[in-house]
Amino acid sequence: MPLDDTQDLPVLIVGGGPVGMTAATALAQAGVPTVVVEATPTVQTDWRASTFHPPTLELLAGLGVADQMLAEGLPVPVYQFRDRVDGLVAEFDYGTIADETRYPYRLQLNQQHLVRMLADRLAGDPRVTLLFGARAVDLRREAGGPVLAVETAGGHREIRGSFVIGADGARSTVRGLVDVPFEGFTYPQRFLIASTSADLRALLPGIADVNYVADPQEWVFLLRTPESWRAVYPVPADQDLAEATDPARIQAHLQGIAAKPDGYAIDDFQIYNVHQRVAATFRVGDVALIGDAAHVNSPLGGVGLNSGIHDALDLTRRLARVRHDGADADRELDEFARIRRQVAVEYVQADTQRNTERLMERDPARRAENYAELRATAADPARARAWCRRASLLESVHRFGIGLPPALATT
Numbered sequence: 398m399p400l401d402d403t404q405d406l407p408v409l410i411v412g413g414g415p416v417g418m419t420a421a422t423a424l425a426q427a428g429v430p431t432v433v434v435e436a437t438p439t440v441q442t443d444w445r446a447s448t449f450h451p452p453t454l455e456l457l458a459g460l461g462v463a464d465q466m467l468a469e470g471l472p473v474p475v476y477q478f479r480d481r482v483d484g485l486v487a488e489f490d491y492g493t494i495a496d497e498t499r500y501p502y503r504l505q506l507n508q509q510h511l512v513r514m515l516a517d518r519l520a521g522d523p524r525v526t527l528l529f530g531a532r533a534v535d536l537r538r539e540a541g542g543p544v545l546a547v548e549t550a551g552g553h554r555e556i557r558g559s560f561v562i563g564a565d566g567a568r569s570t571v572r573g574l575v576d577v578p579f580e581g582f583t584y585p586q587r588f589l590i591a592s593t594s595a596d597l598r599a600l601l602p603g604i605a606d607v608n609y610v611a612d613p614q615e616w617v618f619l620l621r622t623p624e625s626w627r628a629v630y631p632v633p634a635d636q637d638l639a640e641a642t643d644p645a646r647i648q649a650h651l652q653g654i655a656a657k658p659d660g661y662a663i664d665d666f667q668i669y670n671v672h673q674r675v676a677a678t679f680r681v682g683d684v685a686l687i688g689d690a691a692h693v694n695s696p697l698g699g700v701g702l703n704s705g706i707h708d709a710l711d712l713t714r715r716l717a718r719v720r721h722d723g724a725d726a727d728r729e730l731d732e733f734a735r736i737r738r739q740v741a742v743e744y745v746q747a748d749t750q751r752n753t754e755r756l757m758e759r760d761p762a763r764r765a766e767n768y769a770e771l772r773a774t775a776a777d778p779a780r781a782r783a784w785c786r787r788a789s790l791l792e793s794v795h796r797f798g799i800g801l802p803p804a805l806a807t808t
Contacts, residue, residue: 407432407526408716409545409558411533411571414441415508415702416688417564418515420709422460425524427717432556433519434547436565438530440516444507445590445667447622448607448699451491451498452794456710458499462514470506471623473606478755478771481612485603486768487775493782494791503607503789505622508702536561536574536684543683560716561684564709567672569690575681581674581693581746584753586631588696591647591666597626600655609697609756611764616756617654618697625664628654629696631757632668642668671695673750675741680734685712692741697752703790704745707799708737714800724802732803744793 408424410417413435424431435441449457449466457463478486495501519525528547535546545556563571572579597619598604606621618629630650632641640646644663651661672693679691688705712733718724758764774780786792797807 406430406542406557406559408560408562409434409543409556410562410564411545412562412564412566412569412688412690413437413512413516413527413529414443414564414566414688415446415511415515416705416709417562418512418519419457419460419706420562420564420687420713421519421525422462422515423710423713424716425519425522426460427713427721428524429713429717429720430524432526432528432558434528434531434533434545434556436530436532440509440529441512442509444509444592444665445669446508446696446699446702447505447620447627448702449504449506449511450700450703450789450791451494451500451502452789452791453703453706454500454504455498456706456799457511459710460515462511462518463500465514466504466506466511469510469623470504471606471621472500472502473505473621474502475605476503476607477605477609479604479608479610480768481610481615481617486611487771488605489775489781489785489788491785491789493778494785494789497786497791497795503699505606505620507622507624533565533570533574536571538682538684559683559720562709562712563684563686563690564688564705565690567674567689567693569686571684572676572686572690575684577681577686578677579674580677581672584671584673584695585634586671587634587641587668588629588671589632589641589647589650589666589668590627590629591651592625592627592664593651593661594625594664595651595657595661597621597628597655600657607699609752611756611758611767613757613759613761613764615650615653618756619654638668642666673746675738675746678734679708679738680730685730685733687712687737691737692745694745694749695753696749697756698745698749698788700745700749700788700790704740707740707790707794711737711800718802728803732806733800736797736806740793740797744787744790748787 407430687708715729
């Protein structure tokens with residue numbers, strides 16, 4: 398049955414993280430009934446991602462949540478590339494794109510705060526059903542609309558919808574149920590992210606609030622959030638989990654970044670595998686994949702969460718047009734799949750892989766070339782502006798738009 402023949406049925410969103418909650422909020426705002434199926438028993442508290450770029454803030458302002466994010470977050474207009482031994486290499490300032498955005502900075506805010514804000518808004522909305530502690534286990538494609546089977550504490554239930562959105566992360570159940578390959582590779586190293594209340598700017602004078610620090614032995618990514626500083630560094634492939642996460646070893650890594658005689662307070666840490674993967678397609682009939690279910694990447698660039706939010710708003714604008722304006726479902730959804738996959742490959746994957754390789758480069762000559770290129774780019778106003786437009790995803794949004802009708806699409 399075509400999507401426009403299932404008007405009375407809700408859109409089923411699997412995954413209640415920041416991307417899934419963004420999709421649910423956008424659909425509710427458009428008057429589209431929605432059911433969110435989330436495996437965790439309460440609102441997600443994962444804090445790994447923390448960067449919101451200018452065009453993402455513009456989009457979230459349209460959902461009425463940007464002001465609250467600004468009140469709780471930390472605006473960071475300037476970020477640095479550094480060498481672990483030699484210090485500053487190049488500095489980039491989002492102020493160069495202030496004529497194109499109301500938000501000329503990265504907003505540092507742990508992602509669970511956005512999830513909380515959106516969940517609070519959705520909790521009282523009669524168009525939205527939030528099913529926490531519900532795990533998707535099967536999906537049937539029937540003439541009357543897709544049927545999602547879920548397991549809850551109360552037992553098995555089935556929910557019929559008009560459309561299914563898989564926003565359920567890198568290990569997406571939905572992606573598996575529609576048998577979409579997840580192409581790419583996994584880095585041999587795992588990444589560990591440690592959070593500390595210590596003030597790294599006091600310990601490392603001259604650093605910015607966001608810093609990519611290259612080193613042939615152990616690169617590090619240092620960034621500040623309202624609650625704490627974070628350090629991200631690689632864990633060798635042959636190091637077992639217990640050793641890598643031993644508090645004494647994490648303490649030693651932090652001391653290697655900046656000596657602190659009285660020791661670091663380690664507030665929290667996570668260790669995880671890092672992938673560069675893209676789904677072979679973002680749409681299979683009445684099912685679409687967004688966020689990490691569709692593409693995963695290195696965190697070095699802070700664009701994974703942002704591009705997932707862009708996916709959500711692109712898709713939901715199209716679904717609203719199909720439901721309310723009679724837009725052609727196949728044209729709209731094929732355009733979503735084409736454009737969002739192109740952005741994932743040409744921007745998200747390409748830039749995060751390049752950033753990661755730049756930080757871990759071992760060849761001295763190649764490392765010197767990288768530094769020379771960064772310095773030359775930062776020193777040239779036109780090139781620095783172009784760099785910030787691309788790094789912030791502003792370039793991709795201006796090139797492709799978000800959810801534009803197919804007649805207005807670009808390549």
